[in-house]
Amino acid sequence: xxxxxxxxxxxxxxxxxxxxxxxxxxxxxxxxxxxxxxxxxxxxxxxxxxxxxxxxxxxxxxxxxxxxxxxxxxxxxxxxxxxx
Numbered sequence: 001x002x003x004x005x006x007x008x009x010x011x012x013x014x015x016x017x018x019x020x021x022x023x024x025x026x027x028x029x030x031x032x033x034x035x036x037x038x039x040x041x042x043x044x045x046x047x048x049x050x051x052x053x054x055x056x057x058x059x060x061x062x063x064x065x066x067x068x069x070x071x072x073x074x075x076x077x078x079x080x081x082x083x084x
Contacts, residue, residue: 006030042066 006027013023046061 006034 008023008027016022018026042062042065046058046065049061050056050058
């Protein structure tokens, strides 16, 4: 679901007759999908910004995106021209 939320319905679990270990495996599998999707989205955004501002290292962009930095023109300018 949006925002990385998981929805597990009681009827679904009962119908599949999942024990605790199986349910934990199912939830862990779905969490892995949510985490992977977030990383793909971060990389896509970092690559988009990198194409517009090639002087900014990709690892810097990834770290900044992971910490929720919004890339306004002034911020990108500070990264490309430090100390000005």
